[in-house]
Amino acid sequence: MSDASTSTADKPETKGGISLISGFSRRLFLSTTLAMIVAAVLSLMATVVLFNTSLRPYLLEKARAVAESVQHDIAYAMEIGIPFDKIRGLDAHIATLVAEHPEVADLRVVIGNGTDDPASQPAAEQAAQGLGIVGAIHDVATILLQVESDAEVVAVDVLHEGQVLAKVEARLDESYLNGKMTSVFFDTLVILIAVSLVALEVVVVLSTSQLTEPFRRVERAVNGRAAGDLRQYTVGAEKGRLNAFITRINAQNAALRDRLAAAMQGLREGDLLSSLRHFGDRTGLFAQDKGQKASIIDARIPLFVFCFAEELQKSFLPLFVAEFHRESDLFSRDIMMGLPISAFMFVIAAFTPFAGKLVDKFGNKTLFLAGLVPAVGGYLVCYLAQSGNEILAGRALTAVGYAIITISCQSYIATVVPAEKRARGMAIFVGVLMAATMCGTAIGAILADWLGYKPVFLVATIFALIAGLLGWQMLSTDLPKPEKKKAAPGASRSPVATLMRNSQFVLIVLFCAIPAKVILTGFLYLFVPIYLASLDATQTEIGRVMMLYSLIIIPTSPLASGFADRLGKNLWMVIFATIASGIVLVGLYQSTSAAMVLAVVAALGVVHGFLKAPLIVAAMEAAERSADITRTGALSLLRTSERIGSVIGPVIVATMLVYLDYGEVAAILGASVAVLGVIMALLSIKGGASAHVTS
Structure with a gap:
């Protein structure tokens, strides 16, 4: 087939033509995301309020049961002849009960008659709030802002011969209740985020395979035919009217192709046959669309x-x-x-x-x-x-x-x-x-x-x-x-040996890939859980902090990769991200608090979002300059090198924790990684942007 046919096949599909899908995918993604966010917020508020309306009465009843146990003990002592004012060990007994029941902030015996149970009215008011939107927003805001409310008190009368001698008052611990509510809030939030991510994955795949790609094939066929390209266009495997439309176009093009072939069959070499051949080449009647069936989806x-x-x-x-x-x-x-x-x-x-x-x-x-x-x-x-x-x-x-x-x-x-x-x-x-x-x-x-x-x-x-x-x-x-590459004469057939002579690939592995994995496994997977546990953080809280890293990388990585593609400087983005990741860890020196750890993990997620995808691309670009190396071979060696960092990361951090405190370990680890990044920058400046492969 002539060059005319080839150029027709390779020209842009929608340039100068109609676009059936322009902006559709983005609008679908945004509308789906917005709908899920609204649903998640409503579900979150409903869950928190429902849990609150169920938990508070339960805790009040438990506080009443604790107060009644003290009241029964006092009544039993008086029944066996011990006067009320002669009962000994009551304070120690009450202290033990408070320690055993964290939902009770205070338990005391008040001598004399008092007022009615103050817990009844707030409980009724709470029940009256129901699941109203205003009440839900108020409850969620109270939990997140840690607003202290008036403590609720349960009182039980101590009676003797029909007379009220005292009251046993149990005060509900509002901080305990708020802590439980906060835990429920964040647990529900984590579940909703996880479900939303799964839903988005499904939406992206379904919209791409069932909507975006079929419309793009129709775009290519319509614009191509309008431009005079009468080839056989790719038809998707799925059924539907869009594929039927392309099939109809192909049938019409095939009919024209058959008529042209029949006209050419009886002709001898000459101007007419040459003109018909040129027409067939120019219109692509004998061409088959080279559309690739495989997709990243x-x-x-x-x-x-x-x-x-x-x-x-x-x-x-x-x-x-x-x-x-x-x-x-x-x-x-x-x-x-x-x-x-x-x-x-x-x-x-x-x-x-x-x-x-x-x-x-x-x-x-x-x-x-x-x-x-x-x-x-x-x-x-x-x-x-x-x-x-x-x-x-x-x-x-x-x-x-x-x-x-x-x-x-x-x-x-x-x-x-x-x-x-x-x-x-x-x-x-x-x-x-x-x-x-x-x-x-x-x-x-x-x-x-x-x-x-x-x-x-x-x-x-x-x-x-x-x-x-x-x-x-x-x-x-x-x-x-x-891709099959011809090895240079005398070159080793081992991909490992070949890449070991590729100085840029080796530098990327040693100064960027391995340090990144050391930080991930040594700091995030080992240092963070151990340190937060030493601060009495719960397992759930530790999990939330660790998940923040992934949560930040998910939206950051696509934005960073798009920026890297436009900039065309993947290696330098990797270098700067490596230096920044080390500087972030130094921030924990003499500032080792739970809040600071949270901030460092969040910052590390942002930095690694700019590191992960460009690192893979930079390594592939360096490896492709070596003979007899495929993309898969380069990727496998990069992954192997990264896993070496994953293995030694916990060992390095665990060893340092034996001799140093947490702040010193974070500072030394961060400073070391930052120095490696600076060295990589200096070597890249000295060696130039291109990979140097020694013979």
Whole structure:
């Protein structure tokens, strides 16, 4: 086919033509998001008010029961002949009861007659508020602003021979009630955020596959035909009027093609035949649309569901190991609590390079499905485990499947996304991982509280199998073939050896990728929980702080990747983000409070949002300058290097915590990472922006 046909195929689809879908996806996303936010806010207020109206009467009844127990003890003492004013040990008994019942702020015996029970009227007023919008807003604002209200008091009469000698007054602890309400508020908020993220993933995939892509195919066909391009256009696999419309256009184009072919068949070489050939080339009558069937959306939902299943255990794994620790386990209880996490990271680091080769050999879809076998096997081993050693083996087995599945999806995305949009493609990969991390961690903690530790692994098994079904249905085998590069004479055939001679790739790994993972696993996964626990934070509060990191990265990463694509300076964005992440940690020096930890985690989420996707793109750009290296090979080696940082991060931080306090550990870790970023900047300036590959 001539160049005219090729140029027709490659020209922009909507430039100078109509646009059927312009702005539709964004409006749909915004309207869906707005609807979910409104629904979430209303659900949150209803939940808080309903819980408040149910909890307060219960606490008042419990306070009354405590007061009545004191009243019964006093009455019994008087029945056996002890005068009221001679009863001893009453103060100590009351102090013990207050300590045992945190919802009671104060318990005292007031001599003489008093007023009516002051708790009755406030309780009635509270019940009268119901679920009104004004009352709901008032209750939520009271909880968030920690507004102190008047304490409610329950009073019980102490009678002797029909006379009121005293009253036992129990005062409800409003701070305890507000604390419970605050916990319910944030737990409900976390659940709603998790559900909203899942809903958004579904909306994005369905809108893209069922609306956006079909309309874009119609746009291409209509604008192409209007411009004189009479090729056979791509028809989607789904059924509907849009595909029927394209099929009708193709049928008309095919009829013209057949008539032209019939006219050319009986002609000899000459001007007429040459003119007909030129007409066929110019209109593309004999061309077939090269529209690619594979899309980044194909891998989005299967990857999300699998990662969601994997993250279900993150919030309780150390406690799970501690519960099933046995004397026959490899190490002591304290060491075994953290060992499955390190083993998981180590196995991923060791197996990822092999997974990359397998993906290139057998294909992304095949490896995705194959990776489910060890992953599900590991979940079942953990479900049946009776010792820490068995849990360790189960997590190591799951790590093999995790390495295969993530590298297959990452390679799939890198293959179908154009080079100029790689940062955005990798941002989608990172965003899916972060959304799954947050949702899985939150839902897993709730399931563990409701069902126990082991049933959560059965739930993970079910979701992993669902991910397999989705991958089998959605992942395409119609992918561009892996690029085959000719190795330079005398060059090593080992991808590792080849990349080790690529100075820019090595520098990115050593000075940016590994430090980022050290901060993630050493600071966020180890330092933050231990330090917050030392400040008497609850497990739920620790989980909320850790989830804030993922919650911030989810919206930040796409914005940062779009900025990186426009700027075209992925390497420098990675360098500045590395330096900034170190500076953020230094902020904890001599400011080690829970509020400061929260601020640092939030800032770290913003910084890493600008780091994650550009880091992958910068490493790929550096690796592609090496001979005989595919995208999958470069990605697998990058993931392996990152896992090395994940393995050593907890070890480094744990070792420093033995000798230093929390502020010093954070400052040293942050300063070290910032220095590495500065060194990377100086080396990049000295070596230039392009990768240097030594021979």
